[in-house]
Amino acid sequence: MSKPVEEIRIGVYVCHCGTNIAGMVDVKNVADFASRLPGVTVSREYKYMCSDPGQELIRQDIKEHRLNRIVVASCSPLLHEETFRAATAKGGLNPFFFHLVNIREHDSWVHENRQDATAKANALVHAAVERVRSHKALTKKQVPVNPAVLVVGGGIAGIHAALTLANAGKKVYLVEREPTIGGHMAKFDKTFPTLDCAACILTPKMSSVKSHKNITLWSYSEVSRIEGYVGNFEVTVRRQPRYVREDLCVGCMECIDACVFKEAKFPNEFDEGLGKRKPIYVPFPQATPKVAVIDPDRCLNVKTGKCKKSCVASCDRGAIDFTQKPEDRQIKVGAVVVATGFKAFDAKRSPQYGYGVYPNVYTSLEVERLVNASGPTSGEVVLRDGRHPKTVGIIHCVGSREEHTNRWCSRVCCMYSLKLAHLVKEHSGAEVFNFYIDMRTPGKSFEEFYQKLLKEGVHFVRGKVAEVNDWVLDPSEQGKLVIRVEDTLLGTVRRIPVDMVVLGVGLEPHADAQEVRRLFNISCGTEGFFLERHPKLAPVNTFTDGIFLAGCCQGPKDIPDTVAQAGAAAAEALALIDSGHVELEPNTAYIVEEECSGCKSCVPLCPYKAISYVEDKKKAVINEALCKGCGTCVGACPSSSIKQNLFEDEQVFSEIRGVLADV
Amino acid sequence: MERQIRYQREARPAWGAEIAKLPGCERLYSCIQCGTCSGTCPMSLYMDYTPRRVIALIREGFYKDALSCRTIWLCASCYSCSSRCPQDIKVTDIMYALKREAIKRKVYPSRFPTPVLAREFYRLVKMFGRNSEFLLVFLLTLKTNPLGFLTMARTGIALLLTGRLSPKVEMIRDAARLRKALEPKEVA
Amino acid sequence: MAGAMLNLIMENQTSTNGTASGFEPRIVAFFCNWCTYTAADLAGVSRLKYAANVRVVRVMCSGRVDPQFILDAFAKGADGVLIGGCHPGDCHYIEGNYKLLRRVRLLHRMLRDMGIEDDRFRLEWISAAEGEKVKTVINDMVEKVRKLGPLQLPQRFRDGDKELEGEQLKAEAAHV
């Protein structure tokens, strides 16, 4: 007997969590039950285990009662495992002699019968008491962090996050799918509730991105692959050919004048199709980078190879280069901020409003361009048929708060609809009706803005518009679009003829959000927006360490909230890379050499190629640095010669024994 | 003058919950009172309460108003409201549920044709195994608007003469068995 | 002798009690850390209510679920075993869930051959966002297992070994 077998002395702590747990679980009963289990030296209940005194209790007991195993029954390990590991370590024990039992999220919050909930808590505590016996002392592995950060998406969220990080001296790669950064915000005219000009506040930030020495801006590019783990991601970015060399183009636009297409005849994406552009174009005057781009679907030369290529001749810098091919760039970063934004709801999905049928039905984004001084009509509100509207109806909640389309409230539509009401009235003098279900103005100075609109004489009809059509039931409706709605304040149905209808479309995830999610190994909520790690305590983190969220890709939000969140994401990324290293969970797998038969069954199982077969030893071996700790090889090893720290066979079997002990 | 204020003692909120348990009424409490149903409804033109208000009445338990209003009988079952409702509430089904409740409690507007039509139709089918348009029109007019015989006589005779309305009552074989089969359901 | 009879009667009673309507199934669940465990947390945060019959064992990936765990759970008295993992294509570890799926396909057949009904063993893909699915799956499974009645392998093992205990008594008596 080389080493005396250590006596197991377990401390069990049952948390009340105020009434969160104690309200449904008889915590005293649980603590009493635990105290009778073999090996348990101390068993207590306490109001808030995660509080300082709660943690101090653990530390004290380790000293006084020579505890060598700790079990806390409280909330989810995803929330407080680290807290109690630290408390265990403070008491002088290895932090991995601790196990957390989830009796809140998995018990008190989801059950309604106190007796059942208490029995379940007892079973779970029993399992933990069984389990901790076989726990081992482990150390977390430290790996250095690459100090560069990748920001995906060049809207206001990505721009702000990139600038914050770059200003802190970090290398930033900003990748944007469109030819220019700026995102949706660049299209807006004024911003609510202050009515300051969107371009005036955004474009300086866009140009700082361009000129910042720490930022590498890749527009017209997409992340195609990401490997590695927190602190050490290896990213492949695919740069699409724009057929114009960024390093040579100065944005003089002479090539555009020279294009064989004399007239701009293709819908301009930036103006929501209300304006026109040529096959070679600069999306808008302040586009960043201000480099022309050639639309491969429109350019004669790209499509057919038969063109005079007058653009090439016109550029004395020789920037136009039809030989460009998609190009893959490899970069290494320590953290990633995902800021891929949103897509506006496609109004055609709500056919009752006649979008795409009646030309005078517009989406809110189109009207943003229409009232914008730099827009296709220079800010004049002119209908598609050339008329000036005398009455305008703005419909809220299009594609929001609906079972058939999107269930969520898009959060910004009430306010931007109010803003558009103000702008349209200001620009056209028209009579404006706003149709809303509930007026949601909960932000700073939002309610005041609503009040201002009321005073400006905008009509507010509480009721969701049932339909828009051009059927005339009364001479007053001739030549108009008729909005049919129940005015729920009056309690009657109304018909309101208007010249122009504006649809306050909601915000939804990009169509390819699922692919992006898989690419970054993060989750989506049921709505399809990226899921934060915790709605309150980790709102910009994801379940994948080192990947952070900013802006509307996480859920609809307005500009101030987006900027705040982008700042938070940047700060989280900074906190990660400034620490210089990350600690990895020690839940890696390892092969016991003398037990391995070298059957090679495990080798093809590892997606990270962490398992290799050593020819001279004729055994398999796991590279701990590559192992991510899933345990798939452990579950599959036919001779149980692979072990996983924290999830050893014996530990899982003892948990099973514990939960079923009362059967 | 009728008082317009409603006292809470007149409401039975539990009744609303009862209605919500009936088939098709499950999503009653999801209503956000947006008025899409009313705006969509081709009959809301004539309704005393808009469908949205009927839903509000049910939820708050004002069963007398909800059961005696004209709205539920005016509903033409076009299902436009159900298809447009952003909360996927089956408004038409709720109207049916209220109609059944009203018939059960006999609290529908007197001489209102719809419930009479439904009842007489059922009686005829139960008796003969088939509907007889002739008898149905006769009974309906008799029980709702006897004066109608005078105003409708010309049309009726014209229909009879052109063979569009047959006074012959058709019967299925073994109608007695059908009657028997329908008996227990009446008990329930 | 009378004591033994009494024991027998008592035990018979407990086993019939088990099959009465008061039967509460014991279900052991193995949930992967990233999707289903998180979904169960979400169900908690959303205060969804579901049956209290399931005890969750957390593993990092559903690929860690060793068929031994499943058999052991049954052998230790589980009436059902539920495994929750990320949807195909969504595994946090790329494809651990596929490896589990392949095991489960054969294990289902093997369990059937060993007399364990299909409804006692279930694999569900539940993403981190599907708190509602945790609730419906658990409630549904509890109902189905309740209908099947208790599996009670430990009791069956004990009952089966009674044929040995008789011999044991005889041997001891002869020895004395």
Next chain:
Amino acid sequence: MSEKPKVGFYWCASCGGCEESVVDLAEGILDVVKAVDIVFWPVAMDFKRKDVEAMPDGAILATLLNGAVRSGEQEEMVRLLRRKSKLLIAYGSCAHTGGIPGLANQFSREEILKFVYQESPSTANEKNTRPQTRFAEEGRETHLPELHQVVRSLDQVVEVDYYLPGCPPTPNLLKNALGVLLSGKLPPKGAVLAPETALCNECPRKDSKPQDVAFKEFKRPHLARIETDKCILAQGFMCMGPATRAGCGAQCVQGNMPCTGCFGATSRVRDQGAKMLSSVCSNIDPKEEPEIDKVLEGIPDPVGTFYRYGLARSLLRRKVSTV
């Protein structure tokens, strides 16, 4: 002190191959006889039960007992020998893990009796006679042992000191084991006297196994040709080697047949069949359920495949409905 240690052999529910393997020591058996006194070996020597009963408890140093426990008589003998022996050794797969007889645990006793005495195609038994445990004629009463409900491994009935695995254990294994026992340097109680690695470790075809096995089909040895120089499992034949304890020298593989798992699992494994199932299934190539199932059609009888020797001592032990 000059007295030689006493050794016994006994045979329960098994085929007799284990007894044969003792004889397979060939001239080696002479060394055994030189070193020990065989005091009980019904198959080879004329000792009676009453001779054993007459011995004091613990008089036998070691009894090597083969066969599973299937009947009342076997249970009685097992208990007797347990009392009389200092060391009781489960010899061979049947004693160790239930062995082939353990496969009967997929059926109830009634099903088995019915088949054997009534339904089997070769049975002629018009009166449906069944063996009785008691039979009296002309004033004489005869007792027959009762068939147990299930088959048990030795350690499910009495305490076992050591295990010698195999169907049958190889002579080498026996020789080594006897050497260890006689040396007095006893391994920890409960040990299996064979290596702790899986069979692949000593398989002559180990090097031929590729590192990227992905099963697209499973084949059965009687229906397809096994190539003689390649890993049998990698060829798609269910070779239990990766989940089976080494020690036999991979004799079956050398005879171009897959390992069927008679040595049982390594001591770290709780259920040999489950682990083998886990391993091969994880390495199946397709990802979609219908294609996976198609590959798995090549394993028509998972219980018979993965638990050929180990059903009685597996985690589930027997078909649920049997008891």
